[in-house]
Structures are given as C-alpha cells and as structure tokens.
Amino acid sequence: MSTDDAFDDAYREHYWAVSRFVARRLDGQSWEVEEVVAEVFSVAWRRRAELPESPLPWLYGVARHCLANAVRGKGRYRRLLAKLGHYEVTREGRTVASPDAERPGSWVLEALSRLAEADQEVLRLTTWEELTVEELGIVLGCGRSAAAMRLHRARRRLREQIETLRRDDRVSVGCTSGEGDRAHSSDRAEKAHKDGHA
Amino acid sequence: MTDELDLLREANPVSADTGPWRDRPLNARAELLLRQLPSRDRGRRTVRRVVWSLEAAAAATVLALALTVSGTPSSAVAASRPLPLVAHASRADVSLAEIVRRARTAAEESPGKSERGSHFQSWAPSMKSGEDPVTLPRESLTRWNADGSGFALEVATDPRHPGRPVIEDGPPPRTVHEGKVLSEERYPPGINSANQDYFEDPPAGASALRAYLAVWSPGADRDPAELLSAVQSFLTVWTPGPRQRADIVTLLSGIEGIRPAGTVADRFGREGQGFRFTSAPASRYLIVLDPDDGRVLDIEETITKADPEYRVKAGDVMSYTAYIS
Numbered sequence: 049m050s051t052d053d054a055f056d057d058a059y060r061e062h063y064w065a066v067s068r069f070v071a072r073r074l075d076g077q078s079w080e081v082e083e084v085v086a087e088v089f090s091v092a093w094r095r096r097a098e099l100p101e102s103p104l105p106w107l108y109g110v111a112r113h114c115l116a117n118a119v120r121g122k123g124r125y126r127r128l129l130a131k132l133g134h135y136e137v138t139r140e141g142r143t144v145a146s147p148d149a150e151r152p153g154s155w156v157l158e159a160l161s162r163l164a165e166a167d168q169e170v171l172r173l174t175t176w177e178e179l180t181v182e183e184l185g186i187v188l189g190c191g192r193s194a195a196a197m198r199l200h201r202a203r204r205r206l207r208e209q210i211e212t213l214r215r216d217d218r219v220s221v222g223c224t225s226g227e228g229d230r231a232h233s234s235d236r237a238e239k240a241h242k243d244g245h246a
Numbered sequence: 247m248t249d250e251l252d253l254l255r256e257a258n259p260v261s262a263d264t265g266p267w268r269d270r271p272l273n274a275r276a277e278l279l280l281r282q283l284p285s286r287d288r289g290r291r292t293v294r295r296v297v298w299s300l301e302a303a304a305a306a307t308v309l310a311l312a313l314t315v316s317g318t319p320s321s322a323v324a325a326s327r328p329l330p331l332v333a334h335a336s337r338a339d340v341s342l343a344e345i346v347r348r349a350r351t352a353a354e355e356s357p358g359k360s361e362r363g364s365h366f367q368s369w370a371p372s373m374k375s376g377e378d379p380v381t382l383p384r385e386s387l388t389r390w391n392a393d394g395s396g397f398a399l400e401v402a403t404d405p406r407h408p409g410r411p412v413i414e415d416g417p418p419p420r421t422v423h424e425g426k427v428l429s430e431e432r433y434p435p436g437i438n439s440a441n442q443d444y445f446e447d448p449p450a451g452a453s454a455l456r457a458y459l460a461v462w463s464p465g466a467d468r469d470p471a472e473l474l475s476a477v478q479s480f481l482t483v484w485t486p487g488p489r490q491r492a493d494i495v496t497l498l499s500g501i502e503g504i505r506p507a508g509t510v511a512d513r514f515g516r517e518g519q520g521f522r523f524t525s526a527p528a529s530r531y532l533i534v535l536d537p538d539d540g541r542v543l544d545i546e547e548t549i550t551k552a553d554p555e556y557r558v559k560a561g562d563v564m565s566y567t568a569y570i571s
Contacts, residue, residue, distance in 0.1 A: 056280065063276050068267040071260045078266055086279050093283040156250075156257040175254040206250045 055096040058103040059089060065104060065177075069111050072176055074118070087114045105179060105186040112169075112187065159209035167202035174199055271391065274399040274430060278387050281365050281571060328369050328381060328563050330548050331532055333507035333520040340519050340537040341506065342499045349492035349540030358487035360448055362439055363389045363396070365571040366482055367403070367514070371564065382413055384428060385570075386482070394438035400428040444483045452496040470501040471525035474533070478545045478567055485571050488539065495540035498533060510534045510544075512568055518543045524550065529564070544568045 049057075066088055071081045088111045092099070100106050160168055173179045173187055185195035262269050272280070340348075367385045383404040390396035402413075402422050413421055422428075439445045443462040448455055460467040463476035477494060486494060498504065498521070507520035510532070518534040525531070528551040534544040546566045552559040 059280050060272060063272055064262070064267055064269050068260045068262060071267050072258075081267075082275065089279065090283060154257075156253045157259075160254065160257075171251070171254055175251050176258045176260070203250060206254070210250055210253070 051096050051099065054099055054103075055093060058092075058099060058107065062104050062107055063089075066107050066111055069108055069177060070115060072172065073115055084111075084114055084118045087118065100186075102183075105183040108173070108177060108179075108187045109189065155213060156210065159206055159213055162209045163202065163205050166198070167205055170195075170198050170202040171206060274387065274389075274397045274432075277389050277397075278385075278399060278401065281387060328513065328566055330561060330563050331510050331512060331520070331534070331544070331546055333510045333522075333532070335506070335508035339506060339508055342495075342504065342521060342535075345519065345535055345537055345540050346492070346495050346499050348538060349488070349495045352539040353488040353492040356488050358489075360487045360490045361485040362447075362483070363387075364482050364485055364569070367568045367570060368482075369563070369566040371558075388439075388483070390433075390439055391435075393435040394433075395435040396433045396437065396439065398429070398431040398433075400430070402426045402428055439483070442483055444480055448480075448484060448486075448490055450489055450493070452493045452500075455490070455493045456497055470503065470523060471529065471531075473497065473501065474523065474525075474531050474545065477542070481542060481545075481569050482567070485569075486541075491540045491542075494542060495535060498535075504533075507532060512544045513566075514568055514570070516543055527551070542569055 063085070067081060067085050070084045070088070074081055074084060088107065091114060092107060092110050095110070098106070160171060163171070170184065170188070173184055179187065181196045181199065182192050184199065185192045188195060188198070190198070260267055365385075365387045367383070369381050369383045371381050383402070384400055385403040386398070386400045388396065388398040403425060433439075444458075446458075449458050456467050456473070459473065459476040459480060463472055463479065465472035466476035467473075477497070484490070501523055504521050504523045507522045509517060510520035511517050512534055516534075519537040521533045521535065523531045523533070528549050530548045530550050532544070532546040532548070533542065534546075535541065536543055544567065547564045549558055549562050549564050550560055558564075
C-alpha cells in the first residue's frame with residue numbers, strides 16, 4: 049500500500065475520532081471544530097511519510113499542536129482550557145438539568161478542572177479517547193513508563209479533588225438524586241460558569 | 247465506589263454514538279476536505295509561475311466584470327472570465343500515440359476498475375443578449391457508496407483566487423463567499439446514480455465505450471465534437487480506472503484532425519500534454535492529458551468566431567472542466 053493510500057485509509061477511519069478529540073477541547077461552534085480538523089489533516093498530509101501503522105495516537109498528537117496553535121492565536125488557549133472542565137455545566141445547564149439526575153458529569157468535570165492542564169490531558173486521553181498507556185506515550189511524546197507515572201499521579205490528584213468536592217458539598221458522587229441535589233448542582237454550575245469567565 | 251476513571255468516562259462531553267461527531271461514513275464535507283488536501287493533485291509537476299501570469303492577466307478583466315455584479319467591490323471579486331490555457335511546444339512533448347501506449351501499459355500493470363463518482367472544477371459563462379458574459383466557477387463532488395446511497399455537492403470556488411468571493415449563477419449573478427455550498431443532494435440506499443446519465447457500468451474496450459457513450463450522447467459514435475462532449479460529461483459521472491483511461495485516450499487518438507499543441511500548465515498548476523481539435527461551426531477544444539497514464543486533466547472549449555450579440559470575441563473560453571480525481 050502506498051503512503052497516499054495509507055493516509056486515505058487513516059483519514060476515512062479516524063476522521064470522526066479526530067473531530068471528537070478537537071470538539072472536546074475547543075469551546076467552539078461546529079465550523080470552528082471543522083476548521084481545526086481540516087488543519088490537522090492538512091498537517092498530517094504533509095507529514096504522511098511519518099504515518100505509523102496505528103495512526104490514531106499520532107493523529108491526536110498532531111491535533112494537540114494544531115489545537116494549541118488555533119486557540120493560542122486568538123489569545124484564548126488558557127481561558128478555554130480553564131473552561132474545559134465546565135464544558136457541560138456551561139452548556140445550558142445540560143448535565144445538571146438532565147433527567148438522569150444520577151449522572152456525575154458536572155461533579156467530575158469540576159474536579160478535573162481543578163487539576164493542572166497536564167494532568168487533565170492525561171486523564172482525558174485515557175478516558176475520552178480511550179488510549180492505552182503506550183498510546184498515551186505516543187501522544188504526549190514520552191516513554192511508556194513516564195506515561196504510566198503521569199497517569200498514576202493524575203488519577204491520584206483527581207481522586208483527591210473528588211473527595212474534596214464530596215466533603216464540601218456533602219453529596220455522594222454517583223448517588224445524587226432529588227430536587228435538593230439538582231438545586232445544589234445548579235448553584236455549582238453558575239459558580240463554575242463565573243469561574244470559567246474569570 | 248466507582249473508579250474515578252469510570253466517572254470521567256461517563257462525563258465524556260462528546261459521544262461517539264450520538265451528536266454531530268458520532269462515528270459514521272464520511273459526510274460530503276469530509277469527503278471534500280480529503281480531495282482538497284494541499285498538493286494532492288500532482289504537485290510534482292506544478293508550474294506556479296505560469297498560473298501566476300494567468301492570474302495577473304486575468305486581473306485586468308476583474309474590474310469590468312465587477313461592474314456587472316451589483317454591490318461588490320471590484321478588488322474583491324474572484325471570478326473573472328478565464329483566459330484560454332496556453333500551450334508551449336517543445337522537444338519534450340509526448341505524442342498522442344505514445345500516451346496511448348503508456349496508458350495501455352499502465353492498465354496492464356494495474357487494471358483497477360472505474361469508480362462511480364467524480365470530482366471536478368468547472369467554469370461556464372452565464373450569457374445574456376446584449377450583456378457581458380459572467381463566469382461562474384464551481385467545484386463539484388459526487389460520491390456513491392456500496393449500498394447505492396450517495397451525495398452530490400457543489401461548492402462555489404475558484405482555485406485561481408483562493409479566499410475571495412466567487413460569482414454564483416442567478417438572476418442577476420451575485421457574489422458569494424468562497425466555499426458556499428451551491429447545492430447538496432443526498433441519495434438514499436438503492437438509488438445508485440440511477441437518475442444520472444451513464445448510470446450503467448462502462449464496458450471495457452474502446453469501441454464498446456464509444457457505443458456506450460453514444461447511448462446517452464447520440465452522435466458520439468459518428469461526430470468527433472459529440473464524442474468529445476460525451477467524454478467531457480462522462481468524466482463528470484465516472485472516475486475512470488487505468489483500463490478506462492486507456493480506452494478514452496484511444497478514442498481521442500482516433501479523432502481525425504486532433505493535433506498536438508504542446509505542454510500546458512492548467513489552472514491548478516498541473517502540467518500536461520495538450521491536444522487541439524477544431525470543429526464546425528466555431529468551437530475549438532483543448533484536451534490536456536497526463537502524459538504518463540493518459541488521464542484527462544482538462545477539457546477547454548473556446549469560440550473561434552466573435553458573437554457581438556453575446557459580447558464574446560474569437561478565442562474566448564466558453565467552457566472549461568478540470569478533473570481533480
């Protein structure tokens with residue numbers, strides 16, 4: 049198979065996964081996501097000679113750089129990353145108002161947003177992009193053991209933040225129910241929204 | 247207690263199962279992006295210098311054109327009447343017979359099938375009696391899936407002027423932003439292009455192909471101009487594989503009166519081998535072929551006699567199609 053054919057296959061197989069990767073990290077409209085995704089594949093096309101046998105982690109690595117450039121150029125990078133943890137709660141209260149009151153999204157995202165960006169990214173890649181530790185190393189540009197260590201530390205810090213939130217709010221993560229809890233969550237959502245714009 | 251990673255997985259804000267970024271076959275926009283990736287089309291023989299000179303010359307007509315389009319600053323208008331492509335004869339020219347031979351060899355080495363669907367850029371003038379013609383550039387992409395579903399997408403673009411507004415057809419013509427979707431059709435499974443010309447698979451062999459083309463373009467089996475016109479429209483429906491490419495170039499080589507024109511750099515900067523054919527009453531065709539495998543890159547039609555009523559003069563481009571895939 050030629051390099052061009054391999055690129056075509058990778059594009060067809062992973063276009064939507066790369067789109068989701070960008071959408072999860074870009075607080076933007078669909079067209080903004082498409083714009084960054086187009087840039088990701090343009091860069092990948094220019095570098096197609098480097099395309100590995102399992103291209104998805106490599107494409108995520110390209111996407112990270114493109115995403116950073118795209119939002120940094122507008123002076124929004126830090127702000128957007130800070131807001132990322134509040135993605136759901138700032139989107140019309142989607143999570144909090146969900147009929148599924150047991151969904152812990154807002155809690156976890158709030159806990160995630162309290163971590164350093166490097167920790168957040170390790171956790172996002174592991175859970176949302178479902179990468180193995182080896183693949184994590186490829187995206188982050190480090191070895192397997194370093195990636196495993198970073199994930200281990202990030203998990204511990206996330207756990208600590210979840211415990212802190214639990215103590216502060218006196219609500220069991222994963223066991224919220226009833227109007228009172230929803231009201232609590234709404235308050236948090238509003239606070240998170242403000243924090244995100246701070 | 248639930249694992250913190252499980253909690254985070256559940257909080258995934260962008261699902262692979264629902265929403266705009268869910269897993270599914272590529273949509274029209276994604277297909278278009280794949281086809282438009284930079285330097286996808288034969289960058290190794292790009293001759294930018296020639297394209298720039300074409301653009302510079304074309305710029306002179308922009309002002310005149312803009313006056314026909316309401317409310318548009320002249321400097322921002324992308325579309326202008328394309329100048330005819332220029333062919334340069336040289337010792338390195340490849341004969342049509344040699345291109346046929348190469349195409350046959352390529353087909354023997356890799357006898358891939360033709361693919362239903364096409365990707366091309368076209369220009370055509372909108373002409374009204376007593377008014378200057380307005381050139382309407384557009385890019386068209388049609389794709390079909392194995393289940394017979396498909397889509398046809400038409401976008402306003404002019405590769406000579408990326409990023410600038412493009413003129414769209416309509417009463418009266420007006421400028422639209424580059425990339426505007428002019429039309430987008432989606433076809434459910436089972437349609438399989440049945441509503442298009444050339445919906446049957448093309449046969450193998452030059453004579454069989456000529457007869458096939460004549461089914462939809464009567465006269466293609468007798469009149470060279472009709473044959474060229476049939477090839478032009480066939481290529482907007484099908485992307486030929488190596489065998490079909492060889493058959494097409496074989497048919498072209500059999501046209502009486504077709505003459506070598508020289509090397510041509512087209513409007514995408516691709517370099518090909520040009521061949522001219524003049525037909526009554528007033529048309530001249532320039533067919534640009536890839537000298538390596540016989541692929542048709544461009545077909546341009548110019549007028550050989552002025553027509554004052556429509557304000558066209560001898561040598562003006564009347565239609566132009568550049569085949570991208």
